[in-house]
Amino acid sequence: MRKIFFVILSLILLFNISLSMDFQTANNLFYEARRDRDVNKIISLISELEKDSNLQKGTYLLTVLADAYLEYGYWGVTGKDKEKIYEKARSYAEKAIKLDDKNGRAWYIAGAAIGRLAQYKGIIQSLFMLGDFDRYISKAIEILEDPLYKTFALLAMGMRYRDVPFPLYNYGKAEYYMKEALKYTPVYPNVYLELGYLYLKMNKKDLAKEMFQKVIDSSPHPWLLKTHEESVSLAKQELSKLK
DSSP: OHHHHHHHHHHHHHHHHHHOOOHHHHHHHHHHHHHHTOHHHHHHHHHHHHTOTTGGGOHHHHHHHHHHHHHHHHHTOOTTHHHHHHHHHHHHHHHHHHHOTTOHHHHHHHHHHHHHHGGGSOHHHHHHHHHHHHHHHHHHHHHOOOHHHHHHHHHHHHHHHHHSOTTSOOHHHHHHHHHHHHHHOSSOTHHHHHHHHHHHHTTOHHHHHHHHHHHHHSOOOTTOHHHHHHHHHHHHHHHHHHO
């Protein structure tokens, strides 16, 4: 009887192990879903990770899940559902940080989720959230080694200094962070798009035109194809207004 028990227990353990997705597989699936903005693929990934037996044991699967929620919130859902999805992104990212506070990607995701959540809050509450955003994104910039995510974090900080209300904005700092972002991932035309918006705010229309044209003329990042399509469309719209 005892032997049968141990055989059954071994089979259960093997079954649970087989249910666990390794980080590289999960990350590749996430990159593919983000590249194509494939809603079904990212929903499937989220579902698989949330029932993964090893999810809470390591920082990396939690990070992929947080990232999946961040992207899903941006282009996979609409209306009030976005706020709930961004809350999940923040929650999972913060869990990842608790397991490994050197996880720069998780610091970025938490900060980005806070930045997007602030859009759904009142002015006073969103200003309080600014401190959390700064803390997470600053830490991400400090410790990130992945050049693409370093670019994301620097761009996020640049947009923060561009888009906050008077007297908190600082266009000089916004330009600095955006130009720093280009150093780490030159093939990411979305940075030029955001620089174009910045120069419009600074009333530097010639520079804005130059940035928008760069978006159109640039090649896409291979893992951000749909993002590039969106950026090109927006850049063309802005150029048509400036003629």
